[in-house]
């Protein structure tokens with residue numbers, strides 16, 4: 001029997017387990033290793049920062065009050081809709097706990113929980129003399145090493161957990177709070193304070209918005225590749241990149257300064273797979289066309305290793321599903337792969353295509369076409385990627401109109417065609433992010 005190891009029980013790992021569980025023809029034995037004590041990956045909130053209760057690097061990067069930053073309709077599982085899960089239409093930008101409930105709802109229905117070895121941190125994946133792979137893991141609950149052999153390995157350990165933390169001169173003697181977004185947990189902690197946010201991507205825009213919403217005195221955003229350019233509310237301003245810090249005074253490239261109490265470095269994450277042997281380790285930057293992955297999934301140097309969700313992400317859960325279906329069908333021998341030279345050619349041509357894309361609208365279409373291509377090669381249900389692409393573009397326009405108000409819009413389910421109701425409270429005033437509050441009919 002074919003033995004498959006899945007590393008990580010976040011959305012990608014759960015997609016992989018679900019793909020196998022959904023296939024009555026599959027006789028593969030699938031085992032998942034998850035270092036946390038529960039599933040859901042980043043969506044499984046933890047208050048911890050630094051090291052977890054076992055001394056492992058804390059995986060969590062999500063914070064309290066985090067609401068989906070994209071429309072839920074754009075990530076809806078094609079075989080398990082939001083209306084099916086919640087029993088009625090709900091608004092388009094759920095808080096973390098609501099999305100967690102949705103992810104777990106499908107996993108529970110699929111019934112593969114007993115295939116997951118929780119509290120197991122994978123330490124090493126290496127080729128063995130039998131032609132397969134040996135996975136060495138640490139059973140954190142029992143504090144002992146375990147090891148097992150597999151024919152295939154699916155790496156689903158995420159890539160938004162190991163901080164990219166650039167140094168700026170003066171950090172050493174900065175007297176305030178200094179953290180990476182990975183360790184940001186509660187915006188209310190900064191009420192009444194002035195905060196510098198470094199970066200110009202999703203974490204920067206959302207952390208700045210959160211700080212404003214939960215009462216920071218002022219937020220100064222600093223970026224190296226131009227301003228985010230949103231129509232910010234009073235209290236949020238943008239500056240060029242900082243050059244250095246003296247005490248609590250930040251100096252920017254245009255010669256201006258600002259005195260701040262705290263710095264949140266929203267400078268992204270590293271693809272980090274310390275547990276993979278050198279010849280099996282993916283090395284790529286955060287882009288749509290990753291290096292070394294044929295069809296964005298199959299590791300070119302060794303086709304028995306797959307990586308899921310390693311792209312930068314417009315599409316998420318439904319793309320992870322499409323990748324998991326594709327990986328499953330490669331493993332089961334239903335999809336024939338071309339030779340290594342052809343795979344490498346595909347990767348470089350695909351990267352060249354991405355490099356030619358002019359703007360974010362083009363990148364949305366690019367990832368939509370990628371996802372559609374995987375759907376077309378498997379029996380994952382078709383879910384109308386043109387509509388999803390359009391909704392991503394509408395969402396981008398809404399953000400341009402109002403970075404604080406874009407979540408107060410309703411989008412269309414690609415499964416049911418239902419237009420989502422508008423949430424009972426505007427995002428900027430909804431301080432309670434609980435599931436009960438979100439699903440209530442009124443505030």
Ligand SMILES: Cc1cc2nc3c(=O)[nH]c(=O)nc-3n(C[C@H](O)[C@H](O)[C@H](O)COP(=O)(O)OP(=O)(O)OC[C@H]3O[C@@H](n4cnc5c(N)ncnc54)[C@H](O)[C@@H]3O)c2cc1C
Pocket residue numbers: 007008009010011012013033034035036039040041042043059061062063066067068069070075120121122123156157158159160161275308309313315316317
């Ligand atoms: C702050 C933040 C907010 C986000 N918000 C959104 C959003 O609103 N909408 C959206 O669609 N996406 C969002 N994302 C993107 C997010 O990456 C995906 O939604 C999704 O969580 C990716 O799933 P994954 O399974 O690839 O990785 P993860 O969710 O990171 O899960 C990986 C799992 O692997 C486990 N693991 C790691 N290493 C090991 C090991 N050595 N041994 C065993 N287990 C291991 C981890 O414990 C974890 O459970 C957000 C990301 C961040 C950082």
Ligand SMILES: NC(=O)c1ccc[n+]([C@@H]2O[C@H](COP(=O)([O-])OP(=O)(O)OC[C@H]3O[C@@H](n4cnc5c(N)ncnc54)[C@H](OP(=O)(O)O)[C@@H]3O)[C@@H](O)[C@H]2O)c1
Pocket residue numbers: 066067068069070160164166181198199200201202203204206207223224225266267268269286313
């Ligand atoms: N639900 C939510 O509300 C929410 C909130 C936060 C994050 N997220 C998700 O989290 C994921 C990660 O987003 P992210 O913003 O953390 O990472 P990211 O998209 O990779 O962006 C990294 C940012 O760091 C900047 N940067 C990198 N090195 C730098 C340096 N040396 N100096 C200054 N700036 C530097 C980059 O600037 P350049 O552009 O110049 O390279 C970029 O702006 C995304 O999937 C996002 O959707 C979601």
